[in-house]
Amino acid sequence: MESTITGSAPARPGHAPSGGQPLLHQKGAEVQAFGTLKQLPIGLGHDTRMYACQRLNRVLADTQMLYGLYKKHHWLMRGATFHSLHLMLDQHAEAQLALVDALAERVQSLGGVAVGDPRHAAELTAIPRPPNGVEPVPVMLSRLLDAHERILVDARDAAARISAEGDEGSNDLLVSQVVRTGEAQVWFLAEHLVDTPLVRG
Known part of the structure; x- marks a missing residue:
């Protein structure tokens, strides 16, 4: 006599039990639209949180673009300083990626929706798009400095107004x-654009 487990439905022939099969290809409507807030008991009013999310998302979009620039230029470095710049740009990229996460989590903690899709970030960013190909090394470094300055100006303004x-x-x-x-990374980048003789003072 076969024993059965109470409460479990027998598996259909050719199908795995429901507990072991991932439910694939699911679709559904958005549960929270971008630009909206859910209520969280954090002691900040709706308008304050809405403004903060808007400003943080703008900095977040720009920071995602800066991270992408760092990775692109990290891969495309060349010349006598290749090794040191290749490593430094990757270190800077990692720090920017950590900022991306911190900014996104702050938006979420305010009840907002963080910019997560790179295509969406590209629509919101103020960072100019670089060419698809390779630029001279000093131009690539200058492009990073310009992106940093744009973020720093916006971040300082946002910080003051949010405060x-x-x-x-x-x-x-x-x-x-x-x-x-950003200020520390600008310092490191800018020093690589100083025209300093290596063997003669």
Whole structure:
């Protein structure tokens, strides 16, 4: 006599039990649209959170583009300083990727929707698109410096305005992470554009 397990439906011939089969090809409507907020009990009003999410998402989109520029230029470095620049640009890219995550998580913690799709970020960014090919090394470094400056100007303005709205958490993220990381990376990049003799003073 065959025993059965109470409450379990027998598997259909040719089909795995429902507990072992991934439910593939699922579709559904958005549960939260971009640009909207869900209510979270964090002691900040709707308008403050909405403004902060808008400004943070703009910095987030630009930071995603800067990360992409760093990776592109990391791959395309050449010349006598290839090794040092190749490594440095990758280190900078990793730091920018960490900022992407921090910015996105801050937007989510405010009840918003973070810019996640690179195609969406490309629609929102103020960072100019580079050519698809290879530029001279000094031009690539200058392009990174320009992107940094755009982000730094916007991040400082956003931090001041968000702080005036009472959102010190977003202000702290922008100042202590985005601005300070950007300033340090600008310093390292800019020093590589100083025309300094190597063997004669």
